[in-house]
Amino acid sequence: MEHPLTGTTRGFSLIELLVSVAILAVLAVGATLALGRPRPEQADAALFRQTFLDLRDLAITGQDIRGMRIGPQGMRLARFSKEGWQVSDSEIRWSGRVTLSGTGYDDGAAPQIVLLPSGQSTGFAVTLGKIQCRTDGWGPLQCDG
Template sequence: MDRKLNPARSGPPRGFTLIELLVVAAILATLATAAGLAVARPPAAEADAARFLRVAEGVRRDAVAGQVWRGLDAGGGALRLWRLGADGTWQTVGAPLSLRGRVALRQVDVRMPTGAPDIVLAPTGEVSGFEVLFSGGRDAAVRCMAGGPTPVICR
């Protein structure tokens, strides 16, 4: 037999190169990560209500501990923090905290002075009456409310 070993292939190449396999694996890994993040993310309404609850209770504790008036606005896709200045005017504090879904706020306490934020937290721990509805797309809506000395409740 007179067979020669020829390292060069004759005909069309068969199979995939290592680079092609690595590119496909990288694309699949990226897609799997994006899908996992989308599934693991809580619904917008629940996430927004949880953030609002944490912020509202933190602002209440701050008002009581510092014996100062604090405020909170929820609307326009963000939470804004307020404080009552020494001159008696309300001033925003820090940057707005973004929300993912829609927010509808209804003031229950209509005795709020002009220029005050939607929600006012007193140094005594009392809160002006309010009801906030968080919704986001197909998510179930979450309602948060408070008024007087009761803590903020979300359902």
């Protein structure tokens, strides 16, 4: 609209508004793509850490023995009962490469990581890409890398 005294226009048109919104949308998409996704080992480490802590809490609160069976493709959760180890049929899959070391005996059926009602666990080191999560069984779980 033209100002009656100065003859200048005030405000902006709908086209100018739409162009501004389109430019902001393109910048937002660019910023989102620049941030990227977390690396597979970061996702695996977060999944392993949370699962370990949840199982430890279940072992403590339920006063029963829990376990984790770690494989190169994924992990299975387990619970000890009067009949022995009950290992889950469903496998939580890894998105990257995972190796387990330092657990001692492995018969292929029982979980390699055992969590006791006292809060203690089997000592182990799990390597998830460049990240390693480990504990001696007495101290807390530590993940770094």
